[in-house]
Amino acid sequence: xxxxxxLRDAHWDAWKQLLKHPFLNKLASGEVSERSTxxxxxxxxxxxxxxxxxxxxxxxxxxxxxxxxxAHGLVGIVEDLDWMEIxxxxxxxxxxxxxxxxxxxxxxxxxxxxxxxVVSLWAINRAFHDAWAAAAPxxxxxxxxxxxxxxPEFQAYMHDLGEIAEEAWLRASDDERERIHALVExxxxxxxxxxxxxxxxxxQYR
Numbered sequence: 001x002x003x004x005x006x007l008r009d010a011h012w013d014a015w016k017q018l019l020k021h022p023f024l025n026k027l028a029s030g031e032v033s034e035r036s037t038x039x040x041x042x043x044x045x046x047x048x049x050x051x052x053x054x055x056x057x058x059x060x061x062x063x064x065x066x067x068x069x070x071a072h073g074l075v076g077i078v079e080d081l082d083w084m085e086i087x088x089x090x091x092x093x094x095x096x097x098x099x100x101x102x103x104x105x106x107x108x109x110x111x112x113x114x115x116x117x118v119v120s121l122w123a124i125n126r127a128f129h130d131a132w133a134a135a136a137p138x139x140x141x142x143x144x145x146x147x148x149x150x151x152p153e154f155q156a157y158m159h160d161l162g163e164i165a166e167e168a169w170l171r172a173s174d175d176e177r178e179r180i181h182a183l184v185e186x187x188x189x190x191x192x193x194x195x196x197x198x199x200x201x202x203x204q205y206r
Contacts, residue, residue, distance in 0.1 A: 001162045003169045004122060007184060014188045018127065019134040021192065023199040027135040036202040042093040043197065045084050050103040052077045054110055055121065061114040066164040070118075073157055083148065098197040102190045109183070115168045115176050120183050122165035127191045129158060 008015055026032050055077065059070045085091055095103065109120055133150065172180065 001166045004119070004126075004162055004166050007119070007123070007169070007180065008126065010181065011184050011188060014185065015127070015130070018188055018191055018195075019131055021131070021195040021199075023195045023202060024131055024135040026199075026202060032202050036198070036204070038087065038089050039201040039204075040198040041084060041087060042089045042091070043096050043099045043194075045081065045089065045091045046093075046095045046099050047102055047194075048077060048081055048084070050106045051124070052081070054106040054117075057110045058114065058117045058121065062118070062164075063114075066118070066167070069157075069160045069164050073161065076154065076157055096197050098190075098193040101193065105186065105190055112179070112183075113176060115172045116179055116183065118161075118168045119165045119172070119180050120187065122161050123180075123184050123187050125158060125161060127187055129154075131191065131195070 023032070052074065055070060055074055059067060059074070062070055109117055112120070136150075169177070169180075
């Protein structure tokens with residue numbers, strides 16, 4: 001996945017700043033309340049629903065050899081939604097503006113080529129994974145959340161998604177690669193906005 005890592009490295013200054021977001025620092029040090037974490041999860045539920053729709057639209061465009069990986073990803077998303085529904089959250093909570101912007105981005109991304117879509121899907125998942133791994137709170141209150149998003153199954157999916165995204169990158173035109181770089185910049189901005197939203201929740205729900 002050297003080309004994908006090179007893609008991330010091309011935006012590393014902003015990516016590294018994302019991993020140092022004040023909320024993630026607070027989460028890592030155990031300064032975040034359980035209530036604020038569930039407020040974030042309500043918004044995450046809305047986002048994951050949007051991700052399900054985006055990935056389902058991506059699947060029919062995929063080369064045959066990529067479809068099994070994307071299909072496994074869809075199953076994982078459905079299981080993630082099922083898991084979140086049994087948490088103490090309101091799945092029907094109104095979407096925060098930061099989430100609305102990300103959902104609008106996913107709808108726009110559905111209109112891009114398969115190559116652009118699947119590499120962007122990898123970038124979205126990798127940005128979340130890296131941020132969550134950077135925070136990784138150790139206290140018992142959040143242990144289930146850490147374990148849920150750091151399972152071997154998710155790690156395996158990230159590996160397989162990286163492999164098909166790498167293949168897509170190699171087939172991408174110069175114009176598609178330029179477009180992907182612009183989208184990665186936007187993904188980092190959107191991710192920052194989501195953690196800003198969560199930082200606000202942590203100040204409201206102590």
